Amino acid sequence: SAVPAGARQLEGRTVVVTAGxxxxxxxxxxxxxNRSSGKQGIAIARAALEAGxxxxxxxxxxxxxxxxxxxxxxxxxxxxxxxxxLEAARGADAxxxxxxxxxxxxxxxxxxxxxxxxxxxxxxxxxVRNPDILAELVAAREAGGPDGAGLPPIIAGxxxxxxxxxxxxxxxxxxxxxxxxxxxxxxxxxxxxxTFGQDTxxxxxxxxxxxxxxxxxxxxxxVARAVVDAIVRxxxx
Ligand code: CTP
Ligand code: CA
Numbered sequence: 709s710a711v712p713a714g715a716r717q718l719e720g721r722t723v724v725v726t727a728g729x730x731x732x733x734x735x736x737x738x739x740x741x742n743r744s745s746g747k748q749g750i751a752i753a754r755a756a757l758e759a760g761x762x763x764x765x766x767x768x769x770x771x772x773x774x775x776x777x778x779x780x781x782x783x784x785x786x787x788x789x790x791x792x793x794l795e796a797a798r799g800a801d802a803x804x805x806x807x808x809x810x811x812x813x814x815x816x817x818x819x820x821x822x823x824x825x826x827x828x829x830x831x832x833x834x835x836v837r838n839p840d841i842l843a844e845l846v847a848a849r850e851a852g853g854p855d856g857a858g859l860p861p862i863i864a865g866x867x868x869x870x871x872x873x874x875x876x877x878x879x880x881x882x883x884x885x886x887x888x889x890x891x892x893x894x895x896x897x898x899x900x901x902x903t904f905g906q907d908t909x910x911x912x913x914x915x916x917x918x919x920x921x922x923x924x925x926x927x928x929x930x931v932a933r934a935v936v937d938a939i940v941r942x943x944x945x
């Protein structure tokens with residue numbers, strides 16, 4: 709069923725949105741980062757506000773300021789973001805994980821700046837896996853008990869995928885949705901100059917309950933409104 713335009717369908721609801729890219733510290737002045745601009749998360753937050761929701765906004769590194777009217781928590785690294793999301797998500801009605809969370813972080817952090825040596829050698833940076841924040845939240849919710857108490861019934865993920873000879877972008881998206889167990893997954897096709905830092909976006913929203921996928925296109929605001937509409941519809945089912 710279509711959601712009437714301009715309806716304040718999330719009045720009285722709380723939505724948590726994560727946005728931007730995490731920065732994984734290497735030493736006091738350096739990090740491993742990614743090209744996420746934060747724009748899609750900002751657009752989601754604005755669309756949720758327009759729909760009448762209270763928005764808790766967990767911001768990693770972004771190119772733009774957080775929107776007005778949201779409650780902001782800053783998070784630098786993936787581990788900080790995980791902590792902030794857990795705090796923000798308790799008691800919320802929906803969580804949208806638009807942040808680009810680094811899959812790996814440097815295994816060792818040194819309090820002293822890494823220096824060059826006279827022998828001309830370069831250091832090797834060893835990486836370790838970061839927790840999958842989204843998958844762990846879903847798992848905690850499904851397990852129930854005190855750790856799962858109050859976690860949002862609707863959790864949405866974002867996936868940037870490239871297709872290849874074996875599988876299409878949507879095949880990969882479908883598999884990722886199953887793996888993560890969240891209620892919806894917004895799948896973007898990416899390539900050089902696509903999606904990251906751009907103002908427009910083509911995406912398909914996939915649903916865990918088997919509902920028909922929803923294609924969206926247009927500005928990041930258009931995609932954001934489609935995601936908010938999808939959240940409203942999942943909540944009403
Ligand atoms: N995500 C997360 N924690 C991570 C990595 C990703 O919560 N450590 C979330 C992202 O915020 C996004 C979703 O999971 O909403 C999908 O991210 P993506 O990078 O596409 O998924 P990965 O499981 O990391 O798979 P890939 O190996 O393809 O990067
Ligand atoms: Ca990843």
